[in-house]
Amino acid sequence: MSFITKTFYSFEDLSSHLKAHQPSFYFSSKTSTVIPYDKLDTLLPWSKGDFFLCDLSKLPHKMEVKENGNLVMRGGVSWEEAKIFLRSKGRNLKTSPTEQLALITAGIATSCTGERCFGFGTMRSQVVSLKYLDFNGEEKDLKRNDEFKTSSTNLKPYQQDFKTYQTFKNAPYPRFEQATDLMIGTEGQMGIVTEVEIETVENFDLTYVFILLPKWEENIEPHMEIFKSVQTHRNAIMSCEILDSNCMNYLKPDEKLGSNQDVIFLEVKTEHFEDIYENILCQLKLIDNNSIFEIAENKFHHIRAGVPRAIFEENSKMGVVKIGTDCQVSGEKFTDLLKFYREAASIGVRYCLFGHFGDAHLHFNYMPTKEQSAQCLEKIQRLYDKVLEWKGSPFAEHGIGLLKQKYIKKYHGSHQLGLFLDLKKEHDPYNQFFPQGFMTQSGH
Numbered sequence: 496m497s498f499i500t501k502t503f504y505s506f507e508d509l510s511s512h513l514k515a516h517q518p519s520f521y522f523s524s525k526t527s528t529v530i531p532y533d534k535l536d537t538l539l540p541w542s543k544g545d546f547f548l549c550d551l552s553k554l555p556h557k558m559e560v561k562e563n564g565n566l567v568m569r570g571g572v573s574w575e576e577a578k579i580f581l582r583s584k585g586r587n588l589k590t591s592p593t594e595q596l597a598l599i600t601a602g603i604a605t606s607c608t609g610e611r612c613f614g615f616g617t618m619r620s621q622v623v624s625l626k627y628l629d630f631n632g633e634e635k636d637l638k639r640n641d642e643f644k645t646s647s648t649n650l651k652p653y654q655q656d657f658k659t660y661q662t663f664k665n666a667p668y669p670r671f672e673q674a675t676d677l678m679i680g681t682e683g684q685m686g687i688v689t690e691v692e693i694e695t696v697e698n699f700d701l702t703y704v705f706i707l708l709p710k711w712e713e714n715i716e717p718h719m720e721i722f723k724s725v726q727t728h729r730n731a732i733m734s735c736e737i738l739d740s741n742c743m744n745y746l747k748p749d750e751k752l753g754s755n756q757d758v759i760f761l762e763v764k765t766e767h768f769e770d771i772y773e774n775i776l777c778q779l780k781l782i783d784n785n786s787i788f789e790i791a792e793n794k795f796h797h798i799r800a801g802v803p804r805a806i807f808e809e810n811s812k813m814g815v816v817k818i819g820t821d822c823q824v825s826g827e828k829f830t831d832l833l834k835f836y837r838e839a840a841s842i843g844v845r846y847c848l849f850g851h852f853g854d855a856h857l858h859f860n861y862m863p864t865k866e867q868s869a870q871c872l873e874k875i876q877r878l879y880d881k882v883l884e885w886k887g888s889p890f891a892e893h894g895i896g897l898l899k900q901k902y903i904k905k906y907h908g909s910h911q912l913g914l915f916l917d918l919k920k921e922h923d924p925y926n927q928f929f930p931q932g933f934m935t936q937s938g939h
């Protein structure tokens with residue numbers, strides 16, 4: 496068996512590769528945190544001959560804004576490029592993942608969300624239509640307003656099960672309600688996304704503030720007061736993010752905020768800022784007014800993205816696979832989640848907590864030595880058991896990839912596995928799309 500890397504510079508070449516039905520893993524910007532790109536040769540099991548690693552990031556790209564404001568983009572376009580392009584047209588994105596270098600087509604595959612999910616909801620709901628290349632290399636169109644179609648008898652019970660998770664960013668399995676859902680969150684196991692039409696909004700001015708709080712390990716009351724206060728202001732507050740005091744160790748001295756304190760950031764539409772400041776922030780009983788500061792937009796993005804990137808790099812250097820969570824729970828269970836993390840933080844391993852605070856969706860990360868890894872993994876397994884009990888979502892935005900397959904098993908019953916197998920037969924009869932993914936038997 497050998498791994499062969501192929502880079503595609505044209506859609507025609509990609510289509511020819513697909514026609515040959517070669518078993519392949521397709522990737523874009525390689526920012527996925529659930530695919531260990533530096534260890535693919537050992538963690539992408541394959542024993543049946545050549546396996547292709549296919550780079551889609553060099554595909555030609557183009558963007559266009561339609562009269563109704565929707566963005567149509569094709570090929571290798573990143574969120575950052577789309578944001579800059581849209582701003583030049585007086586528009587803005589409704590989805591803003593922390594890693595702006597990721598590609599939008601890949602974001603469809605992972606059902607990515609991000610910071611602005613707080614204000615605008617999920618990206619999967621903003622996709623109006625998309626195109627993909629199927630197993631014969633033919634380009635197909637899917638429209639949001641069409642129903643999800645399959646002859647599988649597992650669809651109805653699957654959709655019934657999905658209702659439990661309807662309000663979450665992503666459930667433990669893809670949505671499969673609208674035609675476009677075939678490609679959303681299926682992680683490249685049904686075909687290759689080539690083109691996307693996505694809703695945008697008129698550009699608006701934004702004001703960024705950060706609030707300094709006591710460490711969550713010692714007192715979560717001020718955090719919960721903010722959490723409750725922002726919930727009914729999603730029309731004005733686009734995102735509500737947290738970096739805990741431990742995250743500050745990953746920043747340069749002049750970037751650090753507070754002194755051994757947690758930081759909650761709010762991205763607020765400037766037109767509503769005064770109202771939010773006076774009626775929400777100044778009314779907080781557990782937060783002093785002097786703990787609220789304005790911050791420049793680029794500084795916010797730099798700091799917010801800098802922390803997970805630095806952790807990622809540190810783990811690679813230490814030679815350990817990232818042990819981080821991506822759980823979202825309901826507002827009612829948020830205190831339980833924080834309490835669990837408090838217990839997880841007490842085992843004597845370095846850690847930090849950050850993420851999409853307003854959506855009760857946090858990333859708790861251990862930074863273990865090799866010797867400490869097993870102990871951390873045990874704790875994390877307990878967390879996934881709890882999240883199952885709480886009817887929360889274990890992997891709300893980063894997907895399952897290879898690293899989370901072990902943990903997702905308990906969340907998939909016969910309806911889920913049955914539908915995955917039927918869809919694989921229908922859309923991937925040669926098992927050429929990411930055959931080690933969560934929709935196949937080997938992924939289970």
Ligand SMILES: Cc1cc2nc3c(=O)[nH]c(=O)nc-3n(C[C@H](O)[C@H](O)[C@H](O)COP(=O)(O)OP(=O)(O)OC[C@H]3O[C@@H](n4cnc5c(N)ncnc54)[C@H](O)[C@@H]3O)c2cc1C
Binds near residue numbers: 609684804
């Ligand atoms: C610092 C940091 C912050 C992050 N923040 C967020 C966040 O806020 N929200 C979020 O959702 N994610 C976040 N992520 C995770 C990651 O950025 C997303 O999963 C992103 O969608 C991956 O895009 P990519 O271009 O890097 O894809 P890749 O890593 O190259 O691929 C990811 C998956 O998509 C499949 N794929 C790629 N391209 C295609 C295609 N054209 N057609 C079909 N399948 C395809 C691949 O097979 C793979 O399974 C973050 C990651 C990092 C490192």
